[in-house]
Amino acid sequence: MLKRLYDYFVHPLTQIEFRVNRSDRLFVFLSLAPSILITMVVVFLPLFYALYLSFNNAEVVVIGGKGGVQTEWIGLSNYFYFLQDKAFWQGVRVTTYFTMVSLAVELTLGIIVALVLNQEFFGRGLVRALLILPWAVPTVVNARLWGLIYEPQSYGAMNGLFQLLGLTTPDNAINFLTPVPIFQDVPILGQLMGWIGSTSAINWIILADTWKVIPVVALLVLAGLQSIPLDLYEAAKVDGANNWQLFWSITLPMLRPILLVILVFRTMELFRVFDILYILMAYTIPVVGIRTFQETFVFGLFGRGSAIAFLIGLFILLIALVYINLISLEDE
């Protein structure tokens, strides 16, 4: 890993030789300048500013339309505050739970759907085209849409489905998005779920969130499946392997690269979850994204908000390094 980082970041700096014609240098400079300027000024500068703010008590004061920032250096206090804050750790546990369960569901169902779509059947092209629909639905609309489905009255769609299956009667509708821990009656599991913060609400929201992602995971896996050479299977069949063995010894290992990319990318996306939880649950499920927003824009504590924001940024960048490492492995 370190070697790879060195190869990518440090080694090029030691290579002084330009392999660019003199006449092309201006072109290279002009073509890169705007993009670098935009990303530097709008992304990296604010990130370092967030680090600075996180060592401060920061407040935005607006008097008569004139804004101003007041800061007071308090060192690591903001970080110590979160280290000792039980609610923050609760939030970290819920975020981890949300990320891991969603990932497991997305990958498992994504692979199953891809395997089905890889078979020959009538209308396959159409089915495949329609599968992109959930991905295109904006996250906010997705949240609203599932809010309607989870309506806690008998006329809600999910309640209607439960009644159709004979699981409930119209007289006792279920409130899906309630912050009650699941498996409360089971001794150890119930306590564990309570500790993690796995409530009925978060699990139903995982269902809503994965609905949007599973089809596109399936389409990506399908692209991977179609690049596996068929003679691998032929050879294994001659050796008498059954379908189950073919899947574990050929399909899954061949899908490894695309599955890793999906895994790392989705971890980053899931860890920062905000939209759907904010819209459906306001501040009741304290994932790190929601907590950052609340500290900053509800309580007005910009220093504290910056501290979590910076921690999230750092964590995601670490995962990003893993990802960069993966793709540079694939390049070779």
Next chain:
Amino acid sequence: MKNQDTMRLWQYRLSRVGLYFLVALILIWTLAPFTWLFITSISTQAKLNAIPIQWLPNPPTFEHYVAMFDVNNETSLLFIAAMRNSILVATTTTFICLLFGVPAAYSLSRFVFPARNIIVMAMLATRLLPTIALVVPFYIIIVGYIDPVFKMFDTPHNLIILYSSFIIGLVVWIMRGFFTAIPRDLEEQAMVDGATRLQALWYIILPLSFPGLVTTGLLAFLLSWDEFLLALVFSRTPAAFTMPYFVFVVGSSQYYQSPAAVAAGGFLAALPPVILALIFQERLIGGLTDGAVKG
């Protein structure tokens, strides 16, 4: 022998039935929730409150869609403003990102120079960094320092600048991949014949990478159409708010009317990206595989 053949035939038929059953299940699961959004949007309040649940609206009503375009209606003014802002912000962002990102991607694919890999990785990192980590410093910088001098808060150009900063990294990353796949000889030949670097890029490389440009532009458009957090923090009035913000306020504030109105707003907000995605489905999946952009 004959017996075994019939067995096989039945086994085959059974597996086909199972396959079609699974396909039907996948299709229903994928389409049902979005269909429910549409059904809700064309329902009367009486249908929505019917117990036991009434699955299909009878009769359907399009009053909520009509209301969205009726200028005497307060919600309609918000809707039209949000639609206008979304189209403005998403198309301008896409244009800026392509304008600046494509030449940068070209240079990064063709030349070797110090810090090249660092630039490539930094571009990727901007796409990966979560908005939530940047929205706090953004807010302080914009409200505390820039706004007193130059109006930024609650304007579309503010959103365009912020969105471009994220999406330009994505454009550079994907287009670099497309350019790398095009052989260098093509433009080198043209330059031997007297074309400048810019001419070679414009007349030879860009037409060849047109499919890539379409895919990248679409992804940029869809990403800016979808963005919610920055729109939530940086817009207050119809002067700047976009469709996701509209869908949020119409369902949770003084503007709230009925589930059907929320559903109609949501359906209209989802319509442009859904139509684009269905038309360009194959390209988008290709782009996602190449850029591994949005899980």
